[in-house]
Amino acid sequence: MLSSDEKLVERCIQGDDTAWEQIVTSYTRRIYNLGYRYTNRRDEAEDLTQEILIRVYQNLKSFRADAGTFQNWILKVGRNLIIDHYRQTRRFQQAAGTEELETMNLKDEKVPSPERTVERDEAARFLREGLEALSPELKEAIILRDIEGMAYLEIAGLLGIPEGTVKSRINRGRLELAKLLSKRRAQLGWQM
Amino acid sequence: MKCPQFEERLSEYMDRTLPASEMGQVAEHLHECANCSALLEEMRSILLRCRSFPSYEPEIALIERVLLRTTGRPRTRTFRELLDQYFLRPLLTPRFAAGAVLTLMFIGLTFGLFRDRISSATALLSPRELFSQMDRGAQALYSRGLKVYDKKNEWQAQFTFIKNNMLNRLGLMIDQLDVPVEGKKKSGEPRQQQEKNPSGKSSLLLLPT
Numbered sequence: 001m002l003s004s005d006e007k008l009v010e011r012c013i014q015g016d017d018t019a020w021e022q023i024v025t026s027y028t029r030r031i032y033n034l035g036y037r038y039t040n041r042r043d044e045a046e047d048l049t050q051e052i053l054i055r056v057y058q059n060l061k062s063f064r065a066d067a068g069t070f071q072n073w074i075l076k077v078g079r080n081l082i083i084d085h086y087r088q089t090r091r092f093q094q095a096a097g098t099e100e101l102e103t104m105n106l107k108d109e110k111v112p113s114p115e116r117t118v119e120r121d122e123a124a125r126f127l128r129e130g131l132e133a134l135s136p137e138l139k140e141a142i143i144l145r146d147i148e149g150m151a152y153l154e155i156a157g158l159l160g161i162p163e164g165t166v167k168s169r170i171n172r173g174r175l176e177l178a179k180l181l182s183k184r185r186a187q188l189g190w191q192m
Numbered sequence: 193m194k195c196p197q198f199e200e201r202l203s204e205y206m207d208r209t210l211p212a213s214e215m216g217q218v219a220e221h222l223h224e225c226a227n228c229s230a231l232l233e234e235m236r237s238i239l240l241r242c243r244s245f246p247s248y249e250p251e252i253a254l255i256e257r258v259l260l261r262t263t264g265r266p267r268t269r270t271f272r273e274l275l276d277q278y279f280l281r282p283l284l285t286p287r288f289a290a291g292a293v294l295t296l297m298f299i300g301l302t303f304g305l306f307r308d309r310i311s312s313a314t315a316l317l318s319p320r321e322l323f324s325q326m327d328r329g330a331q332a333l334y335s336r337g338l339k340v341y342d343k344k345n346e347w348q349a350q351f352t353f354i355k356n357n358m359l360n361r362l363g364l365m366i367d368q369l370d371v372p373v374e375g376k377k378k379s380g381e382p383r384q385q386q387e388k389n390p391s392g393k394s395s396l397l398l399l400p401t
């Protein structure tokens with residue numbers, strides 16, 4: 001029994017443009033937000049979304065329904081492109097830690113002002129600054145598990161790593177984030 | 193249990209996936225260690241914040257671009273968008289806006305200038321005022337009717353007068369006309385005869401009588 005996504009993919013392959021439009025309409029938001037969470041920039045998230053969906057369209061025929069859901073497949077294509085982009089545009093930062101705290105203000109200033117005005121949620125900004133200070137692996141684990149709400153097994157499939165590794169990354173990520181944010185809050189004298 | 197062991201198990205403790213025996217040890221450590229219980233609280237609030245992390249709506253133009261670069265077919269417009277494109281947007285042009293502003297100003301001015309009249313006009317619409325208006329109207333109509341009736345009588349009287357007058361004159365004229373015609377034909381003789389005759393007759397008549 002094929003899910004509705006898989007039926008749409010079949011129709012796409014048969015040349016039904018409206019089926020592809022349905023896929024694009026239902027996945028654009030998800031992919032865009034994923035890209036935004038990794039890059040922290042709207043323009044980059046937009047470019048990435050476009051690239052990812054074009055890549056998906058070009059590779060629709062290589063999707064195998066028996067190897068997993070279409071959603072997992074599309075997320076894998078997306079995540080791979082995001083990571084490629086990340087490696088190209090940023091120096092791969094190793095082991096983040098409390099040393100990063102001092103540079104958090106500078107990082108915030110890298111975000112162009114229109115995006116900052118859009119961001120009214122102070123708590124979300126605080127959290128994102130903390131995430132930015134984590135290493136890419138730990139940050140990714142938190143994004144996928146705690147923000148995207150994916151299951152451990154799904155994350156393991158997406159990243160191609162054992163479930164145990166996923167769990168330990170998530171735990172380390174949460175711990176570092178908690179220590180970072182409580183220290184940051186103490187510095188600012190906030191009660192959040 | 194020491195702090196590092198506790199930290200290792202923190203996520204599993206929060207997810208409640210830790211074996212029962214270890215759950216007890218963690219709870220014990222939490223009870224003793226203020227740092228670790230503060231850490232647990234911090235992690236709980238982070239998880240809450242992660243779950244309510246904002247999700248952004250990408251611009252429609254993004255979907256448009258993707259479609260144009262894949263199938264090359266533009267996006268199907270929703271009914272609302274079509275309405276907006278063909279009806280609302282033309283209405284919201286600067287020219288229309290200027291027109292609307294001017295119209296509003298005109299209406300405002302008109303209302304301001306004629307406010308008294310408008311209010312008296314609206315006051316006229318009250319039932320009591322309406323009734324008295326109708327009453328007044330009926331009265332006026334009745335008096336006018338009376339006047340018309342009077343006028344009619346007057347005219348009628350005048351007409352009768354004129355008619356009679358005319359007839360009289362006509363009769364007189366006929367009388368006057370008659371006389372000369374007869375007189376001309378039979379000259380003054382018959383008249384004289386007539387005049388003479390009655391008298392003569394009378395005399396004659398008188399005579400035998």
Ligand SMILES: [Zn+2]
Nearest residue numbers: 195225227228
């Ligand atoms: Zn402790």
